[in-house]
Amino acid sequence: MRKWGIPAAALVLGVLVAGCGSSQGDGGKPAAAPTSEKLGPDTGVRYTEATVPRLDGLTCTEGNGGFKYGDDLDMIVAGVDDLPALKEDKRDVEGTASCFGNPRITISKGRHSATVPHLTGKTSLFTAVADPQSALDKSFERSMKLSKDYGRSLVGEPKTYSTKALVMKCQQNVTDGFPMTTCFWANYSAVGEVDFYPPNNQHVPLDQAAERTRAFASGALSTESDTATP
Numbered sequence: 001m002r003k004w005g006i007p008a009a010a011l012v013l014g015v016l017v018a019g020c021g022s023s024q025g026d027g028g029k030p031a032a033a034p035t036s037e038k039l040g041p042d043t044g045v046r047y048t049e050a051t052v053p054r055l056d057g058l059t060c061t062e063g064n065g066g067f068k069y070g071d072d073l074d075m076i077v078a079g080v081d082d083l084p085a086l087k088e089d090k091r092d093v094e095g096t097a098s099c100f101g102n103p104r105i106t107i108s109k110g111r112h113s114a115t116v117p118h119l120t121g122k123t124s125l126f127t128a129v130a131d132p133q134s135a136l137d138k139s140f141e142r143s144m145k146l147s148k149d150y151g152r153s154l155v156g157e158p159k160t161y162s163t164k165a166l167v168m169k170c171q172q173n174v175t176d177g178f179p180m181t182t183c184f185w186a187n188y189s190a191v192g193e194v195d196f197y198p199p200n201n202q203h204v205p206l207d208q209a210a211e212r213t214r215a216f217a218s219g220a221l222s223t224e225s226d227t228a229t230p
Contacts, residue, residue, distance in 0.1 A: 033161065033207035034214045039132060040164040042188040048086070050095025050123040050190070053219020055212070058099040058118060060219075065098030065117035069176050072150040075195045077124050077184075079142030083135060083191070086125040093125040095220060105197050107178055116197045119212065123192035123220050133167050136186035140169045143184065143193065147173070155179070155203070161210045166217055170210050172203045179203040183213040190221060 052060050068074050077094075086093040098117035106115050129135050140158070148154065155172040162168070170183040181196040181204040194213045196204040204212075 032211060034163050034168075034211050036162060037164045039162050039167055042128075046086075046127070046189050047125055047221045048088075048093070050093065050097075050125055050192075050220050052095075052097045053099070053121075053216050055099055055215055055219060058101050060097050060099040062095075062097055064096055064120050065100065067114050067116045071176075073147070073152060073175050075122070075147060075182055075193055076143060077122050077139055077191055077193050078146055079139040080124055080126075080135065080191050083129060084127045086127050095123045095125075097121055097123075097216075097220065099216075105199055107197070109177065118199070119194050119196045119216070121192060121194040121213075121216050121220065123190055123217075125190050129186060129188050129191065132186040132188055135191050136167050136169055136184055139186065139191050139193075140171075140184040144171060144173075144182075147175075147182075151176070152180075159206045159210070161214075163214060166214065168210050168213055170206045170213070172206065181206065181209045183209050185213055185217050187217070187221075190217070192217060192220070 052062050054060065064074070098120040101118040104115050105118060106113055144152075144154065153174040155174060158169050158171040160167070160169045166185050166187040168183055168185040170181060172179065172181050174180065179198040179202060181198075182193060183196075184193045185191070194209070194216050196209050196212070198204070
């Protein structure tokens with residue numbers, strides 16, 4: 001597991017290694033924002049597993065990609081305790097996946113450097129999410145508050161997005177000195193988040209992050225044959 005592993009006060013912020021990530025932040029061409037549509041009615045589709053998505057230009061695997069910031073700086077899906085969690089063997093059904101693009105992103109701080117994913121996403125499944133917008137707002141606010149308490153600094157204002165199948169909210173932030181972009185999403189069966197690491201020491205633009213989040217959510221919930229594509 002790669003992480004800084006020493007007190008932040010002992011580190012001096014370095015720079016991201018130039019050329020170690022595409023300026024698009026997703027391993028491919030720039031993505032436009034998702035087509036804006038009103039969230040549709042609940043179709044009754046439910047999921048039994050959060051799987052590893054297949055995304056154009058990225059190689060995705062289960063887990064956090066071998067890197068953690070540590071010190072509670074890594075994003076979580078909070079604010080969902082009141083939702084009816086889907087359980088398997090008495091455990092909540094959740095999933096974490098990380099996706100790497102080419103070229104890889106390397107972040108550096110002082111004498112320390114690490115190769116990081118282009119993005120890491122966490123998904124929590126529920127028997128039902130009656131009001132996805134309310135669930136999104138609650139999870140976003142709670143998770144971002146916790147991240148601020150642990151040292152993330154928010155940049156600018158959040159931006160909301162909606163398609164027929166899910167709603168999203170994205171926010172740029174600075175984590176341990178690095179420009180991150182974070183999106184939360186929700187539909188009638190799940191709530192999740194996607195954390196985007198910085199190519200070339202730049203935030204991934206919100207619209208690009210939202211479109212990639214839409215694709216991530218669609219792929220992570222594609223195990224049902226009758227799944228609707230967000």
